[in-house]
Amino acid sequence: MLTLKQLQFHYPNSRPVLKSVNLSFKPGGIYGLFGKNGEGKSTLMKLVSGLLNPKMGLCSLKGRSTQSRSVATLRDLFLVPEDFELPGLPIQTYEKVHSSFYPNFSKETFYNLIEEFRLSPNQVISRLSFGQKKKVLIALGLAANTPLLLMDEPTNGLDIPSKSQLRRILASYVDDGKCIIIATHQVRDLHSLIDHVVILDNAQVIFDSPLSDVSEKLWFGKASKENEASALFSESTFGGKAIFPREDRDESEIDLELLFNAVLTEPTQINTLLNSINHG
Amino acid sequence: MGKEFDISRIVQFIKRDLTLQKNTITIGLLVGSIVLFLLYLFNMVWDKRLSADEFLGSFSLCYFPLGIFYVYTMLREFQNPKFNHSYLSLPVSNLERITAKWLNGALLYTLVFSLIGIIVGILAMMVGIVVFGAEMHVTAFFSENYWKVVKLFLLIQPTFMVGALTFSKNRVGKTLMVLGLLFIGFLLFNFIGFGILNHDFGVFSGESSGSEAFDRASQDFSVLGRWFYGLIFGPLMLVVAYFKMVEKEV
Amino acid sequence: MDFDNSKPIYLQIVDFFYENILEKRWQEEERIPSVREVAMMVEVNPNTAIRAFNHLQDLEVIYNKRGIGYFVSQDGFSKVLEIKRREFMEQTLPDVFKKMSLMDIPFDELKNAYNQQKKK
Numbered sequence: 001m002l003t004l005k006q007l008q009f010h011y012p013n014s015r016p017v018l019k020s021v022n023l024s025f026k027p028g029g030i031y032g033l034f035g036k037n038g039e040g041k042s043t044l045m046k047l048v049s050g051l052l053n054p055k056m057g058l059c060s061l062k063g064r065s066t067q068s069r070s071v072a073t074l075r076d077l078f079l080v081p082e083d084f085e086l087p088g089l090p091i092q093t094y095e096k097v098h099s100s101f102y103p104n105f106s107k108e109t110f111y112n113l114i115e116e117f118r119l120s121p122n123q124v125i126s127r128l129s130f131g132q133k134k135k136v137l138i139a140l141g142l143a144a145n146t147p148l149l150l151m152d153e154p155t156n157g158l159d160i161p162s163k164s165q166l167r168r169i170l171a172s173y174v175d176d177g178k179c180i181i182i183a184t185h186q187v188r189d190l191h192s193l194i195d196h197v198v199i200l201d202n203a204q205v206i207f208d209s210p211l212s213d214v215s216e217k218l219w220f221g222k223a224s225k226e227n228e229a230s231a232l233f234s235e236s237t238f239g240g241k242a243i244f245p246r247e248d249r250d251e252s253e254i255d256l257e258l259l260f261n262a263v264l265t266e267p268t269q270i271n272t273l274l275n276s277i278n279h280g
Numbered sequence: 281m282g283k284e285f286d287i288s289r290i291v292q293f294i295k296r297d298l299t300l301q302k303n304t305i306t307i308g309l310l311v312g313s314i315v316l317f318l319l320y321l322f323n324m325v326w327d328k329r330l331s332a333d334e335f336l337g338s339f340s341l342c343y344f345p346l347g348i349f350y351v352y353t354m355l356r357e358f359q360n361p362k363f364n365h366s367y368l369s370l371p372v373s374n375l376e377r378i379t380a381k382w383l384n385g386a387l388l389y390t391l392v393f394s395l396i397g398i399i400v401g402i403l404a405m406m407v408g409i410v411v412f413g414a415e416m417h418v419t420a421f422f423s424e425n426y427w428k429v430v431k432l433f434l435l436i437q438p439t440f441m442v443g444a445l446t447f448s449k450n451r452v453g454k455t456l457m458v459l460g461l462l463f464i465g466f467l468l469f470n471f472i473g474f475g476i477l478n479h480d481f482g483v484f485s486g487e488s489s490g491s492e493a494f495d496r497a498s499q500d501f502s503v504l505g506r507w508f509y510g511l512i513f514g515p516l517m518l519v520v521a522y523f524k525m526v527e528k529e530v
Numbered sequence: 531m532d533f534d535n536s537k538p539i540y541l542q543i544v545d546f547f548y549e550n551i552l553e554k555r556w557q558e559e560e561r562i563p564s565v566r567e568v569a570m571m572v573e574v575n576p577n578t579a580i581r582a583f584n585h586l587q588d589l590e591v592i593y594n595k596r597g598i599g600y601f602v603s604q605d606g607f608s609k610v611l612e613i614k615r616r617e618f619m620e621q622t623l624p625d626v627f628k629k630m631s632l633m634d635i636p637f638d639e640l641k642n643a644y645n646q647q648k649k650k
Contacts, residue, residue, distance in 0.1 A: 030575055049369050051530040071284050075371035085362035087300045097296040101289070101371045137366075167573035172566055174576055192539060192574045215538065253538045 001027050001179055002048065002148060006057035009043055017043045019203045020057070027147060028176040029210075030193050033183040034260055035200035041183040042082055044200070045152045048181070049079040061148060075102055078141040082152040082183075086133050088126035091119060095140065102144040110143035116165060131157040138166070142173055149180045155189040163189055191256040199263050207263045209274055211254055217274050219246040220255045232269055233262035245273055284373040293372050293380040294388070297354055304353050312346045312393070313400050320404035328414040330405060332423055339397045340429050346393065347433055348440050351385045352452060355444040364530055378522045386437045390430055438517035445524040539574055543582035546572065551591070551602060551610045558606045561599050562592065589613065 002025040010016040017040040025031055035041050046052040047059055050066040050073065059066050064073050086094065091114060099105040114121060117135040119128070125136060134157050141149055155163050170193050174180060182190060197214070199207035221227075223234040223242035234242030241255060243262050263270050298305065319338035324330050357367045372380075408414035436459075443455025537545075550556045563571065569579040583600060586592045591609050592600050603609060630640065 029577075046530055051365060051368050053527075053529060069368070069374065071286075071289075071371045071373045071376075074369060077369070079365060079369050081365045083362065084365055085360075086366075087363075088303075089299065093299060097292075097299045098366075098370070100292045164573060168570045171569040171573055171576060171579075192572075192578070195575050195577050221536065251538045251541075252536055 001025055002059075002061050004044075004048070004057070004059050007044075007047060007054050007059055008056035009040075009047060009052065009054050016203050018047075018200075021200075021205055023198060023205060023208060025148075025179050025181065027179045028174070029179060029196050030170065030174055030190075031179070031181045031196045031198060032187075032190065032194035032256070033181055033198050033200065034185065034187055034256075035183075036264075037185055039200045040203055041185075041200060042152050045079060045081075045150050045181070045183055048148075049077055049150055050074070051079070076146050077148040077150065078102075078144045078146045080134070080137050080141050080149075080151040080154060082156060084133075084137065086125045086136065088124060090122045090124050091136055092121040094125055094136070095121075095143075098140060099143070102146065104145035106143050106145055109145070110139055113139035113142060113169060116169065117162070129157075131159065131162060134158065135162065138169075142169065147178055149178065150183075151180070152183045153185070154182060155184065155186055166190075167193055187256045187260050191254075194256070197256070197259070199260060201264055201267075206267045207271065213274055214259065215246075215251050215254055217246055218254075218259075218270075219244045219249045220252045220258060232273065233258070233266050235261075243270075285375055285379075289372060290376050290380045290383070293370075293376060294384045297380070297384055300357070301353050305350075308346060308349060308353070309392075309396065312342050313396055316342045316397065316400045317404050320401055321408060324404070324408040324414045325412065328408075328412065330401070330408070330414070333425070335401060336423065336425050336429060339401075339426075343390075343393055343397070343429065344433060347385070347389055347437060348452065350389050351437060351440045352444045354381055354385050355441065358445060358525075358528065359448045361530060364528075368528065368530065374522060374525045377525055378518065381441065381521075382438070382518060385441065386434055390433065394426075394430075435514045438514050438521060441521045442517050442524060445521055445528070539572075540578050540581040540585065543568065543572055543574070543579060544585055547582070547586055547591070548610050548614060551606055552614065554607075556602050558602050558604055561601050564599055 002023075004021050004023040007018055007021040008016065009018040021044065033041050033044065043052065047054055048061075048066060050069040053067050061073055061076055064070060066073050066077070089097075095107070095110055099107065099110070111121060114136070117132075117139065119132060119135060125133060128136070134154070138151070138154060141151070154166060158166060167190060170180065170190070182194070184190065194211065196210045197207060198205060218232070220241065220243055223231055223240055227242075227244060228234070231242040231244055234240055235258070241258050243258060246252075259270075316338060319341060320330060320335070323334040323338060357363045405414065439459055440455055443452075443458065447454040547556075547562075550562075556562050565576055565579045565583055568582070569576040572579070583592070587594065587600075589609065590603055591606050591613075593603050594600050629635075630637075
């Protein structure tokens with residue numbers, strides 16, 4: 001559905017933010033885009049939504065370049081940015097002036113979500129907290145029913161119950177026709193929802209794999225004297241968590257944070273293992 | 281589906297702009313009306329009547345600044361990094377955007393403000409009659425001069441659109457400066473162009489004074505130049521504004 | 531739902547189903563929540579929930595009526611009981627025995643503790 005080919009980007013007079021990024025996103029999945037702060041997650045989201053133009057390469061949604069910002073492309077995507085402001089209008093007015101631009105917009109979904117987020121349609125947006133504004137925008141994005149939904153740090157500014165609300169809502173939202181990309185450095189917040197992980201580091205994609213592959217080939221557990229040597233990666237603390245080749249062990253739950261740290265320190269080892277079994 | 285130019289979407293887009301800027305627009309029009317009202321009254325104090333020229337003069341004095349202010353209000357969202365994600369990612373094509381902004385900022389504004397000009401004018405006259413016994417004087421509002429004023433506005437409005445789309449800080453000041461420089465440049469260009477093309481007038485002969493040549497130059501400008509700039513300059517600036525929109529990034 | 535860190539989430543959802551069936555909250559031949567509802571309940575990706583449903587279907591604890599939804603099998607309760615018993619015998623007990631021998635706890639002590647618990 002969404003294809004990034006040799007995407008390159010740098011801001012004026014600065015080092016490259018993305019060098020030759022190749023990725024492909026399919027409908028029916030929730031993609032987690034991870035990376036340390038300033039590793040180009042937000043830039044990638046902006047490139048995908050056409051808010052920035054790549055210096056080289058191509059980003060295409062359903063075969064159309066997103067750079068041209070055509071109506072056909074823009075109505076297929078919705079971006080919830082990390083940092084934004086919304087105008088001082090009541091929520092329902094805000095919905096009215098935006099919903100008409102999205103052919104599949106569902107007012108029902110929107111007002112259900114507003115209710116679920118404990119907001120009321122006649123609240124004035126400018127008087128809401130940042131977290132509440134984020135909820136309004138997330139509700140609008142979900143109700144717009146676009147095939148592609150991009151969310152940049154959606155849990156920033158949300159309190160713990162709201163994060164849980166968001167997980168519940170996202171769980172109900174995915175279907176086979178939709179693709180959600182969530183960029184975050186708070187790996188834990190949405191880990192139970194993500195089914196494909198992309199990790200950016202040093203302006204490059206250093207990891208891109210469905211979690212089903214990860215749980216098939218890697219085993220997450222505690223390091224002990226007997227298995228220490230076979231660990232691919234382990235936390236430095238005594239008895240810390242570690243990643244091993246799964247081999248014939250029972251499937252274990254993926255610890256995304258551990259995986260993230262492992263990929264950052266041992267990218268080649270992890271990737272080789274994942275790929276070797278793939279082809280073997 | 282798939283249409284990149286759709287009238288109903290343009291209407292939606294204008295509606296959105298009007299809704300988002302509702303407060304600013306209301307205050308702007310209110311202030312404009314009050315100032316206009318005072319100007320009308322002021323013009324009636326001396327001769328107890330409001331002539332067509334006075335009427336139009338007061339109108340222009342509000343029409344232009346307010347129109348320029350409106351252009352910047354409308355395009356504020358475009359430059360604000362906290363807002364422009366939702367503006368830029370809205371499913372509206374660039375051609376629709378520029379059309380909507382122009383229809384709104386040039387035509388709709390002129391229509392609305394002309395109406396306000398007339399209504400406030402009638403009000404001012406009524407007050408004038410009551411307060412200091414001004415004579416009832418029906419002025420033809422849509423005089424030839426009115427159309428000239430509107431034409432001039434339509435001519436320079438796109439320039440301010442370009443200004444609003446180009447500069448992110450001190451937008452009005454910078455646009456005025458550039459416009460001033462452009463104006464001097466054009467004048468010089470016309471002057472030289474005229475001098476070369478119309479050697480017979482002896483612009484460079486030294487006999488006639490500079491001011492006379494200047495007069496002649498501007499006279500010529502008024503015939504050929506007005507056609508040239510009147511027809512080309514406005515649309516040209518609209519085209520520039522369009523490309524400014526196309527290349528905009530957050 | 532809080533997740534245990536070692537067990538795959540889909541198996542934890544399976545456990546959640548077992549619990550509901552064993553405690554008779556979900557009766558045999560009764561319709562159970564849909565994949566989407568379960569995904570929402572436990573805040574997971576629907577694909578993960580589907581895995582749990584498939585797993586339970588393979589074990590014949592639940593079955594799918596096309597177009598209507600999922601139901602607890604006719605003998606769902608006894609199936610679950612059997613599964614849980616096996617789990618207890620094969621996983622929990624060996625663990626207990628291992629700990630007992632490690633801490634040198636005689637079997638009689640365990641028996642007493644069991645009888646006392648039962649009297650309460």
